Amino acid sequence: MNRGRLSQTNMTRQQVLDLYFLDARHKLVGIAAFLDRVERANGKDDFRLKAFRAALGELRGSKTEKARRVLLAFSDRTTKPTAKAESKGAVGAWSGRNG
Amino acid sequence: MRYIEPHAHMVSRVTDDYERMALAGCEAVCEPAFWAGFDRSSAAGFYDYFRQLTEHEPKRAAKFGLKHFCWLCLNPKEAEDVKLASDVIALIPEFLDGANILGIGEIGLNKNSRNELKVFEMHVDLAARYDQLILIHTPHLEDKLKGTRLILDLLKGDRRIRPERVIIDHVEEHTVELVLNSGFWAGMTLYPETKCSPARAIDMLETYGQERIWLNSACDWGVSDPLAVPKTAVEMKKRGHQGTTIDKVVYQNPKKFLGQCPKFNIG
Numbered sequence: 419m420n421r422g423r424l425s426q427t428n429m430t431r432q433q434v435l436d437l438y439f440l441d442a443r444h445k446l447v448g449i450a451a452f453l454d455r456v457e458r459a460n461g462k463d464d465f466r467l468k469a470f471r472a473a474l475g476e477l478r479g480s481k482t483e484k485a486r487r488v489l490l491a492f493s494d495r496t497t498k499p500t501a502k503a504e505s506k507g508a509v510g511a512w513s514g515r516n517g
Numbered sequence: 518m519r520y521i522e523p524h525a526h527m528v529s530r531v532t533d534d535y536e537r538m539a540l541a542g543c544e545a546v547c548e549p550a551f552w553a554g555f556d557r558s559s560a561a562g563f564y565d566y567f568r569q570l571t572e573h574e575p576k577r578a579a580k581f582g583l584k585h586f587c588w589l590c591l592n593p594k595e596a597e598d599v600k601l602a603s604d605v606i607a608l609i610p611e612f613l614d615g616a617n618i619l620g621i622g623e624i625g626l627n628k629n630s631r632n633e634l635k636v637f638e639m640h641v642d643l644a645a646r647y648d649q650l651i652l653i654h655t656p657h658l659e660d661k662l663k664g665t666r667l668i669l670d671l672l673k674g675d676r677r678i679r680p681e682r683v684i685i686d687h688v689e690e691h692t693v694e695l696v697l698n699s700g701f702w703a704g705m706t707l708y709p710e711t712k713c714s715p716a717r718a719i720d721m722l723e724t725y726g727q728e729r730i731w732l733n734s735a736c737d738w739g740v741s742d743p744l745a746v747p748k749t750a751v752e753m754k755k756r757g758h759q760g761t762t763i764d765k766v767v768y769q770n771p772k773k774f775l776g777q778c779p780k781f782n783i784g
Contacts, residue, residue: 427756428756437755437756483690485689485720486690486691489690490662492658494629496663497663497666499629499633499667500628500629500630501630501631502597502630502631503597503628503630503632504628506594506627507657508657508660510658511658511659512659
């Protein structure tokens with residue numbers, strides 16, 4: 419029952435840029451400022467920053483499905499259930515440990 | 518513009534939100550049972566919550582001409598306690614004949630633990646035995662992919678479960694295809710930071726089509742927007758989508774899925 423990908427859009431590339439460029443630019447500056455902020459602060463990186471940098475790498479070049487690749491870069495890709503829920507919340511990136 | 522809000526936690530919203538939704542064109546709001554932000558201490562706490570969902574919220578909604586429907590379960594965040602879950606699940610059949618009950622939800626996983634999976638399985642069994650629709654919560658953020666796969670494996674392994682009667686909510690770009698290709702319905706949740714934006718949701722509609730898919734706000738006690746669905750409809754219009762397409766996504770699709778429950782009668 420596979421759904422093929424349609425990639426429909428009603429807009430030209432120019433129209434997409436007109437509608438979304440400023441918002442995307444704003445978010446990109448925010449990401450750059452976040453990295454500046456982290457690098458100014460003392461202390462070590464943790465798994466979240468490592469995953470963040472890996473996710474950024476998925477934006478380069480002509481790879482398609484960038485949003486999906488970014489989400490995968492943050493994801494726990496193991497397949498077995500964890501022994502116990504050690505917390506209730508998610509933190510945004512997989513730590514590499516399974517409880 | 519008419520729409521249906523298929524997933525909103527109205528117990529945690531003020532009455533003004535019902536008014537705003539009605540003004541924006543909402544015709545029905547559907548409320549899954551969820552985590553209150555703290556762990557309830559007993560099955561009796563859940564009993565009172567179920568009464569709130571089945572007796573009190575419909576009256577609040579009706580003040581603005583809105584129909585209110587609900588789903589019942591013990592939420593995945595409280596599912597580490599299997600004994601409590603069992604006690605709560607035992608309470609649910611008493612409520613299933615209620616006039617606004619749609620089915621079992623929002624069940625699913627949170628941290629993908631063995632106990633959560635056990636409790637999910639218990640809920641699926643309940644839904645199968647009582648022929649109920651199922652609404653599923655997929656985990657947040659880094660846990661979503663793994664949880665979605667575990668959920669799909671369990672559902673596909675139970676021959677009683679008909680995919681067209683199950684909606685798997687909170688899909689994102691890395692899980693939507695898994696869900697749709699397995700024959701289930703997919704819900705896209707318009708919620709800040711942890712889920713989709715309107716633009717991303719419309720991107721997925723354009724990529725995967727508009728069949729077996731719906732939008733919802735899942736507004737709750739966190740920072741969230743009960744008008745996220747009509748706002749996304751406006752963004753679809755900005756992108757040049759026809760009114761018939763928008764109506765299909767925000768009204769016809771939820772009506773089709775929810776209409777499988779005979780109680781979902783909104784005219």
